[in-house]
Amino acid sequence: VSLPTDRIPRPPPALAEYAIAALVADPALREAVLGDLAEEFADRCARDGAARARSWYREQVVRSAPAFVAACWRRAPVGHRRTRPLLTGVVGGYLALLVLHLAAQFAAGVLLTPAGVADPAWAFVACSLVTGTGCALLGGYVAARAHPEAPLAAALTLALGCVALAATGMLVNGGAAPLWYWGGLQLLLFPLGACGGGLVRARQQAPACGPARD
Amino acid sequence: LETAILLAVARLGDDAYGAAVGRDVSARRGRDYAVGAIHTALQRLEDKGLLGSRTGEPLPVRGGRARRYYRLTAAGVAAIDDARTAARRLWQAPDLGLEPT
16 A cells, blocks of 8 residues: 555654654754654555554654664764764763762662661661662763754763663672662663653654654 | 665665565565664765665655655675675575585
8 A cells, every 4th residue: 555645644653753853963864764754654644544553653753763873973073073972972971870879879768767667777768769760861861962963972972871771780799789770770771761852852852853844 | 684675675676665665675675673783774875885775755744754765876786796706606605505404
């Protein structure tokens, strides 16, 4: 099934469109990708129904993300002026995430122990998970803000960096920290939070990085 | 993937835009390529000077966006010839003795 090119179709899922727009740094490539996805989405809506077409669109976002992040770095060689915002964003985002998380953990320890919480260990875990997610959101936001051309690509790089650091930490120092810390917080919540922060920034930046609408 | 994309652009001629190239490559190679993989490969080939591109007219079906059409450059045609020559040379090897066991 191929729709006539002058027919105005059902709009694709907005968040997925924002994600693509925030992943592709080159404006010409961004328009081509969003246009191709919209065209294919319209075809699939007519052929398979709107629900399956939306699911296909979201799958394309997830499967395309690594290629777009790699392209973002490939087109910004080390030392080039375009590298600096991306690098500054990722490093700055990670530092913001780490410093704030450590500060929040310290504050939680100081507040919980004298407050006579029945089970301070579990309260501390819950507090760490909440503050860790919040800090990761902020880290992703900082990274995305420093690289307005492709905010989500910077946040995703930060997320991948978190995973790599956590995996290294588990191997080198696994016994020194409980499993929930590495698995739950560092491997899951930090990367997800960083991506969330990047998306928040990308939506704030709209319509500059968002999909075009007539 | 890059050679497959160059061949798809050559086959599609004036209709070689991202989605059409993706469909052609996916059908011929028997696997489903993500839109991102096809577009970043097209961009890579353009950066290498093997492809050129032009922007078409905005279309309502694409949310008012234009298609980006690709065409082979002289260097792209030479790259396809090189790939064909290299493949032919590989297959001209003496009998490999590949018998089913």
